[in-house]
Structures are given as C-alpha cells and as structure tokens.
Amino acid sequence: MIEKRYLIEEDNDYSKFNYFEISDELEEILADDYYTYNSKEYIKNELVEKMYDINFVNKYDMEKQPEVFSLYINNEKFKEKVLFIYSILDENRYKRFVEKHQEIENPNDLTIKYSVIDSDNTKVLMYNISITDIAFVF
Numbered sequence: 001m002i003e004k005r006y007l008i009e010e011d012n013d014y015s016k017f018n019y020f021e022i023s024d025e026l027e028e029i030l031a032d033d034y035y036t037y038n039s040k041e042y043i044k045n046e047l048v049e050k051m052y053d054i055n056f057v058n059k060y061d062m063e064k065q066p067e068v069f070s071l072y073i074n075n076e077k078f079k080e081k082v083l084f085i086y087s088i089l090d091e092n093r094y095k096r097f098v099e100k101h102q103e104i105e106n107p108n109d110l111t112i113k114y115s116v117i118d119s120d121n122t123k124v125l126m127y128n129i130s131i132t133d134i135a136f137v138f
Contacts, residue, residue: 002027005117008039014119020088021113026131029097034088037114048086052079055137082137084114084127094138107132 002022009016018035036042060068072078104110110131117123 004035006035006039008116016119017117019115019117019123021111021115023110023112025110026112029089029094029134031088031090031093037084037087038116042087044087048083051086051091052082056082081127081129081133085129085134085137088112088114089134091138094134098135104131 002020002024004018004020004022006018007015008018018037018039020035022030031044033041056068056073060073062069108130112127112129112134113125114127114129115123115125
C-alpha cells in the first residue's frame with residue numbers, strides 16, 4: 001500500500017494535508033505530481049477540465065442522451081469526482097495499464113483512497129475510488 005501525506009494549507013497553528021492510500025498495483029498509473037492535488041502547487045485545472053469536456057460534455061448529445069446529462073454531466077458531485085481522478089492519474093500511463101491488464105479479477109482490491117487530515121489528526125475520507133470508477137471516466 002502506498003501512503004502519501006502532503007501539506008496543502010497552513011495558517012498559523014492549523015494545517016491541512018492530502019493523505020493518499022493507494023494500492024501498489026496502481027502506482028504505475030499515477031501522475032508524477034498527484035500528491036499536489038488541492039494545494040498551491042497544483043497546476044492542472046485547465047487540463048482536467050479539458051479532459052472532462054472531451055470525455056463527457058462533448059461526447060454526448062443532450063437531445064439524444066438526456067439521461068447521461070441528468071445522471072452525470074449535470075451532476076456536480078460526479079464532476080468533482082471525475083476531475084479528481086483526472087488530476088491524480090496520467091492518461092497515457094492508464095492506457096498502458098489497460099493494455100497490460102486485459103482482465104482484472106478483483107477490481108475492488110485496486111483502490112485509491114483520498115482523505116484530508118488536519119493538524120489535530122482529524123481525517124475526513126473524501127474519495128474511495130476503485131479501478132472500476134477509473135475505467136468508467138476514461
């Protein structure tokens with residue numbers, strides 16, 4: 001299990017950290033700077049929005065597929081989750097991973113957990129994503 005903690009905010013005596021718990025098998029699909037998500041160093045906003053537009057907004061027709069828009073595209077929580085996935089993964093590495101792993105027996109064993117921890121060690125789980133969730137958005 002990969003565990004990564006990264007400072008994302010500091011104000012006087014209060015700090016917030018990204019905390020990732022990632023299955024070892026998914027290390028090869030992580031972006032080099034995944035841990036900077038939601039920090040001052042994070043620079044991928046335009047890229048992830050573009051990926052979202054390509055894979056969702058521009059891919060479907062609202063007239064022909066209104067259910068896709070109501071369930072996914074117009075759902076802010078879904079969009080946030082997708083943008084998170086695009087923020088921490090490298091698309092090309094993911095494509096190579098798929099080519100190498102045509103079948104995955106236990107997809108629920110391949111997970112990425114993202115939490116925010118504060119200086120009091122209060123941990124809030126934000127996302128628990130499996131390879132199935134990842135495959136859906138690519």
